[in-house]
Amino acid sequence: MxxxxxxxxxxxxxxxxxxxxxxxxxxxxxxxxxxxxxxxPTPARHQRRGALHPGAWWLWALALGTAATRTTNPLLLTLLVTVSAYVVVTRRPHAPWSRSYGAFVKLALAVLLIRLLFTTLLGSPIPGTHTLLTLPEVPLPDWAQGIRLGGRVTAEGLTFALYDAMKLATLLICVGAANALANPARLLKSLPGALYEMGVAVVVALTFAPNLIADVQRLRAARRLRGRPDRGVRGLLQVGLPVLEGALERSVALAAAMDARGYGRTAHVPAPVRRTTAALTLGGLLGVCAGTYGLLTAAGGTYGIPVLLAGVAAAVAGLWLGGRRTVRTRYRPDRWDARAWLVTASGATVAALLFLAAARDPAALHPGVVPLEAPTLPLWPAAAVLVGLLPAFITPVPEAAVKEPS
Known part of the structure; x- marks a missing residue:
């Protein structure tokens, strides 16, 4: 056989x-x-172990932005922008969301131009003796006293507007640095349990637009290959129905996946704990708003820091209590390691030292414009700003930037 x-x-x-x-x-x-x-270890797992916690990048960038609110010295503000730009260039990952830094730089330049344009057209409350040009002044009615259109444009007024706009522009660039360095999906996944539903909603919103654009590009390319029109009203109508159908299918699949994973299930929490959570969260957010306003204004410098710290403490306690009702686990959670503490500490050190410099030597951090004088670079505040360069040396190099050995 x-x-x-x-x-x-x-x-x-x-x-x-x-x-x-x-x-x-x-x-x-x-x-x-x-x-x-x-x-x-796989490359993805190695990359996740080596990546810095996204919250550390945001705290570092917000601390640099807070330091920018303490000075109008253009040299110090330029140094802050240079520090953040250097860290972004050396540690920005190779991902589509990390390309937003250029958009924030353009927005900051637009803020500068708009502020200078408004000062030129509407005038400035700063008196000045150095006249640059005189525009034709438009007469206004009596009820518009204090407002003028045109007139004399002085160097003192433009300089004051430039210093003030540079402060806001630096703050925008620091926020752009955080957007370019921190992965938004990982940041939303690291939210407290009390904000879990909001984080999922934001993640779904962030992923919907790129998928929609990819579907439109794919369908237009397919229509071009078949010799059919892909532009105009007719092409838009014929592409829109498959795109909406694909979006509906993804929504149904997402809803099924969330239901299979137990999304929305909550643990039983007593009523006193719920009321305490709501009171702490609401009071903490109000305290954070009041403390931030105090930090950004000269009149609230005395109460700004204590109210801000109390608000943050109350909000953290409220979020911790609110997270007890969420029964869920995190897959490969991002760990807050020693490097994250060092990055956060470097930004906090810059902010604290500039707060101290603004209290001890306000003239160096706020150069005068009446009479007009050239700004000087104070040495130890400039050295304090350079502490913000620490993340460029202690954080890992992005994986795509590492060259393979030959």
């Missing part, structure tokens, strides 16, 4: 044991043994 595999074609039968061993060795050489593959 012939063997069971005798009826098989020759191409489907193993040639010889040596060939099997060679093929097995090739497969092992390509992927490694099972034990080696299990022990060797």
């Amino acid at each position: 012939p063997p069971a595999n005798a009826a098989l074609p020759a191409d489907n039968r193993p040639a010889d044991p040596a060939g099997n061993r060679a093929a097995g060795a090739a497969r092992v050489g390509a992927g490694g043994t099972p034990s080696a593959r299990a022990s060797a």
